[in-house]
Amino acid sequence: xxxxxxxxxFRSLQGRDYLYDDVTSSIFPWNDPREQALAREIxxxxxxxxxxxxxxxxxxxxxxxxxxxxxxxxxxxDYGAFLRDPLTNTPAPCPDAAGLEWLIRxxxxxxxxxxxxxxxxxxxxxxxxxxxxLNRSRSARKMSLDTAxxxxxxxxxxxxxxxxxxxxxRFGLSFYGGEPLLNLPVLKGVLGHCREHYPGLFVxxxxxxxxxxxxPTVELLVEHDVSVAVSLxxxxxxxxxxxxxxxxxxxxxxVMANLRRIKSRYPDFWLARMTSLSVYDWGTDLETVERxxxxxxxxxxxxxxxxPVSPRxxxxxxxxxGNDQAHMDAALGRLGDRxxxxxxxxxxxxxxxxxLIGLGLSFVSFRARPGDARPAFLPFSxxxxxxxxIAVNVDGKLDVCERVNGSYPxxxxxxxxxxxxxxxxIAQYQxxxxxxxxxxxxxxxxxxxxSFLDTQGGITMxxxxxxxxxxxxxxxxxxxxxxxxxxxxxxxxxxxxxxTPEERLLFLG
Amino acid sequence: MRYFRLATDCYLIEGEVDAAIxxxxxxxxxLLDDRAHALLRRCEDNHPLPDALPEAEQACLDALQEAGAxxxxxxxxxxxxxxxxxxxEMTGIASAPPAFSRADWAxxxxxxxxxxxxxAGSGDLAWLGCETCLRRAGGAAAPWVPHDLERxxxxxxxxxxxxxxxxxxxPLLEWDYLQRIVQAVRGSPLGLLISTPGTGQEPExxxxxCEGGCVRLNVVLFGIREEATRTVCGxxxxxxxxxxxxxxxxxxxxxxxITFLLTxxxxxxxxxxxxxxxxxxGIRPRAAEIxxxxxxxxxxxRHVGEQVKPLRAWQSAEEFFFRVTANPCxxxxxxxxxDGKVRCCPAFEQVCGDVAGDGLRRAxxxxxxxxxxxxxxxxxxxxxxxxxRYACLDCSAFEIAGxxxxxxxxxxxxxxxxPGPARAWERDWGEPDFVLTWRLPxx
Numbered sequence: 001x002x003x004x005x006x007x008x009x010f011r012s013l014q015g016r017d018y019l020y021d022d023v024t025s026s027i028f029p030w031n032d033p034r035e036q037a038l039a040r041e042i043x044x045x046x047x048x049x050x051x052x053x054x055x056x057x058x059x060x061x062x063x064x065x066x067x068x069x070x071x072x073x074x075x076x077x078d079y080g081a082f083l084r085d086p087l088t089n090t091p092a093p094c095p096d097a098a099g100l101e102w103l104i105r106x107x108x109x110x111x112x113x114x115x116x117x118x119x120x121x122x123x124x125x126x127x128x129x130x131x132x133x134l135n136r137s138r139s140a141r142k143m144s145l146d147t148a149x150x151x152x153x154x155x156x157x158x159x160x161x162x163x164x165x166x167x168x169x170r171f172g173l174s175f176y177g178g179e180p181l182l183n184l185p186v187l188k189g190v191l192g193h194c195r196e197h198y199p200g201l202f203v204x205x206x207x208x209x210x211x212x213x214x215x216p217t218v219e220l221l222v223e224h225d226v227s228v229a230v231s232l233x234x235x236x237x238x239x240x241x242x243x244x245x246x247x248x249x250x251x252x253x254x255v256m257a258n259l260r261r262i263k264s265r266y267p268d269f270w271l272a273r274m275t276s277l278s279v280y281d282w283g284t285d286l287e288t289v290e291r292x293x294x295x296x297x298x299x300x301x302x303x304x305x306x307x308p309v310s311p312r313x314x315x316x317x318x319x320x321x322g323n324d325q326a327h328m329d330a331a332l333g334r335l336g337d338r339x340x341x342x343x344x345x346x347x348x349x350x351x352x353x354x355x356l357i358g359l360g361l362s363f364v365s366f367r368a369r370p371g372d373a374r375p376a377f378l379p380f381s382x383x384x385x386x387x388x389x390i391a392v393n394v395d396g397k398l399d400v401c402e403r404v405n406g407s408y409p410x411x412x413x414x415x416x417x418x419x420x421x422x423x424x425x426i427a428q429y430q431x432x433x434x435x436x437x438x439x440x441x442x443x444x445x446x447x448x449x450x451s452f453l454d455t456q457g458g459i460t461m462x463x464x465x466x467x468x469x470x471x472x473x474x475x476x477x478x479x480x481x482x483x484x485x486x487x488x489x490x491x492x493x494x495x496x497x498x499x500t501p502e503e504r505l506l507f508l509g
Numbered sequence: 510m511r512y513f514r515l516a517t518d519c520y521l522i523e524g525e526v527d528a529a530i531x532x533x534x535x536x537x538x539x540l541l542d543d544r545a546h547a548l549l550r551r552c553e554d555n556h557p558l559p560d561a562l563p564e565a566e567q568a569c570l571d572a573l574q575e576a577g578a579x580x581x582x583x584x585x586x587x588x589x590x591x592x593x594x595x596x597x598e599m600t601g602i603a604s605a606p607p608a609f610s611r612a613d614w615a616x617x618x619x620x621x622x623x624x625x626x627x628x629a630g631s632g633d634l635a636w637l638g639c640e641t642c643l644r645r646a647g648g649a650a651a652p653w654v655p656h657d658l659e660r661x662x663x664x665x666x667x668x669x670x671x672x673x674x675x676x677x678x679x680p681l682l683e684w685d686y687l688q689r690i691v692q693a694v695r696g697s698p699l700g701l702l703i704s705t706p707g708t709g710q711e712p713e714x715x716x717x718x719c720e721g722g723c724v725r726l727n728v729v730l731f732g733i734r735e736e737a738t739r740t741v742c743g744x745x746x747x748x749x750x751x752x753x754x755x756x757x758x759x760x761x762x763x764x765x766x767i768t769f770l771l772t773x774x775x776x777x778x779x780x781x782x783x784x785x786x787x788x789x790x791g792i793r794p795r796a797a798e799i800x801x802x803x804x805x806x807x808x809x810x811r812h813v814g815e816q817v818k819p820l821r822a823w824q825s826a827e828e829f830f831f832r833v834t835a836n837p838c839x840x841x842x843x844x845x846x847x848d849g850k851v852r853c854c855p856a857f858e859q860v861c862g863d864v865a866g867d868g869l870r871r872a873x874x875x876x877x878x879x880x881x882x883x884x885x886x887x888x889x890x891x892x893x894x895x896x897x898r899y900a901c902l903d904c905s906a907f908e909i910a911g912x913x914x915x916x917x918x919x920x921x922x923x924x925x926x927x928p929g930p931a932r933a934w935e936r937d938w939g940e941p942d943f944v945l946t947w948r949l950p951x952x
Contacts, residue, residue, distance in 0.1 A: 016587075029588060067580055161667075167873035203601060502603050
């Protein structure tokens with residue numbers, strides 16, 4: 001099989017052509033002479049060229065063909081740029097059980113405890129509701145204290161090699177639900193246990209709907225320095241449109257009352273540890289939500305993630321008309337313009353806008369570079385190795401992540417990780433997801449992982465999912481260079497953001 | 510409109526007065542005179558070239574394009590510079606294990622010599638004192654000793670430390686303790702290096718300690734003549750004892766190291782010392798230096814055998830970025846002093862942790878050690894104001910940056926990055942294949 005061209009041509013909003021090369025993860029100013037030189041190189045070697053030419057007038061007419069040929073030759077010869085051989089870039093065989101055990105013990109970084117499957121709200125888009133028939137379902141089940149403490153002790157034994165090899169190593173300890181505060185005694189027991197037996201080793205985080213943040217509960221969270229992410233979809237009308245209780249009543253007023261009290265009583269904790277998670281769909285007035293965050297400023301928790309209601313395995317969006325999506329896309333476009341202009345001008349943006357739009361551009365800044373090695377058996381996509389995160393369900397079942405549907409567990413607390421099962425999951429990932437990756441021009445910009453791919457009993461790639469990923473990467477590249485072309489010093493790493501990348505990683509699904 | 514931008518793998522590195530283009534892939538740099546610097550600065554700021562570009566400037570840019578270091582274009586562009594790794598250092602839950610390579614452990618303050626400069630005091634300036642038996646001033650009277658030596662050695666091994674460097678004073682004076690340490694690490698991947706003046710113990714016993722290969726000796730010499738050695742050490746017999754020891758090692762074919770600790774009185778003899786060590790023991794020695802701070806002639810020191818700044822090309826792109834982001838001299842190292850305190854290296858004063866009080870893991874858990882590892886020349890005075898900062902391999906800049914006297918910061922540097930009569934591009938740096946120059950005639 002010949003080498004495949006793995007590049008993305010794109011044009012900045014100002015009309016300048018660029019080429020993203022997935023081998024070197026570099027973005028080159030591009031022009032017709034360079035394109036001709038590369039095409040000639042590819043034709044000479046009998047290689048395949050897939051990258052489509054751009055419409056419109058070519059740019060870069062001032063460049064010489066000699067210089068372009070030298071340019072292409074240099075990047076080909078010195079860095080192997082532009083082309084990838086699918087045959088030599090196939091995944092390595094999965095390690096055997098012993099090898100996997102060693103690997104997981106030396107790299108696992110987060111333990112998630114699903115304290116309960118119950119919730120006091122009935123949010124209309126809830127991942128545990130009938131909206132997502134493949135997911136685990138809401139139930140009254142809660143994790144026992146014995147199970148939770150056993151999970152923590154087991155995990156500490158698992159990651160013991162890292163504790164010795166890396167004195168700065170800390171581990172995420174994430175409390176998840178349902179609504180985890182419905183199981184407060186277990187939360188309290190785990191935090192006390194960790195303080196007593198594993199001081200300084202865990203970074204505790206809690207995802208909550210915010211309605212149960214009573215004074216004693218907040219006191220507990222403050223005492224144990226727990227980072228808290230509160231679901232907040234926007235102003236009252238937006239929030240209560242979907243975040244409702246069993247009788248259909250909104251939750252906004254309760255959440256905001258709790259937030260105001262926390263800010264007033266614990267201002268340092270508020271600034272350091274309180275963040276918000278927001279969800280939107282085609283019915284969301286994004287500009288109103290953004291204005292709400294802008295106007296409220298630090299009266300609201302900093303925005304951590306803003307995610308759309310997932311369209312996978314659900315009929316959720318069937319309730320909307322075709323032009324509802326167009327309206328939302330238009331609003332996203334306007335907000336994107338505003339964010340980019342703020343970056344160009346060096347002005348601040350609301351934390352909601354930084355997250356909604358900014359994270360996509362930061363994703364380009366933080367993209368993997370050629371020296372950032374992935375495991376040889378999972379060389380492409382954004383997936384972690386099963387076991388990097390370990391979600392413990394209420395009954396002790398172990399999953400690769402809190403966001404997966406629970407139909408392909410990796411073990412049970414009673415038996416530990418089933419490495420044979422992990423091997424099978426990796427093999428399935430290699431067979432179902434990775435075969436087309438060596439030919440993909442956006443592997444270093446790909447965030448696909450189990451939570452985007454799972455189906456009943458395993459993982460599978462939806463039709464068009466890769467194409468959508470490539471299209472998204474191209475769009476982000478366009479936005480990225482369009483800002484930096486105007487202001488090369490624009491902060492797209494979000495270095496001035498108050499939310500650290502590690503903090504986002506802990507809450508990342 | 511025409512534009513010119515440096516290539517993705519070429520960097521305009523600016524100092525206080527001088528500037529250079531670093532060509533990463535082709536491992537070369539161009540020192541720029543003021544006019545070339547101004548031209549390239551304008552280009553890098555995406556300013557269009559004037560329609561009537563002066564001939565010399567046109568020739569300069571033509572030549573850079575010919576060399577693959579930059580390109581003409583008809584539009585402004587964003588040039589995304591080449592990176593080998595993501596531009597972010599993750600900490601805490603996402604931190605990678607530190608690459609611990611070497612631990613320097615001062616196991617004793619005792620010594621049978623009486624060198625005037627030891628322990629190093631505020632009046633001394635040491636270069637590569639870490640490779641010798643030079644003690645730190647103000648150390649504890651009783652050295653810190655781990656409760657459980659085997660466990661301590663095991664912790665070092667789990668950290669991934671490759672070499673445990675035992676220092677003093679003279680570790681050979683703590684013979685029983687030294688043997689216990691050797692016993693504790695025997696069979697582990699941890700290599701032992703012992704720096705000693707070579708006195709205080711019979712050569713045969715030392716030889717036996719080093720047989721088998723896991724223990725290496727670094728013998729610190731002060732000269733090759735007993736008289737000079739006595740002057741430096743304040744005690745006789747050092748040379749008389751060390752030489753037979755080295756003879757014994759050479760005779761047994763057991764490899765070891767030699768480091769000459771030079772002072773103002775002996776450094777002129779360095780070439781002779783080096784030749785002597787090579788001819789008698791077949792070992793090419795290293796040099797370390799001690800200066801009294803008031804001694805620098807004309808405010809500048811010079812490393813032995815070096816007339817100019819030690820410029821050298823990076824061997825790989827990885828090495829270049831390592832120079833940009835790290836202290837290549839101290840990265841991967843930590844020192845445990847006789848007080849049980851952790852410092853980045855024996856030349857650094859800042860305490861980063863307390864092994865005696867907190868145990869090894871917690872002593873290494875803070876950020877200050879790793880901050881010191883990341884102390885590249887981009888962050889220390891005066892190097893951060895020098896355009897040659899990533900081409901220069903003078904490690905004394907890092908050691909001196911860790912010392913407290915700001916007046917001595919540029920002690921060893923033969924090139925002052927501040928404005929002065931001699932500019933970087935006017936000098937001969939002795940590396941014609943690496944250091945090139947762009948001089949444009951006055952407009």
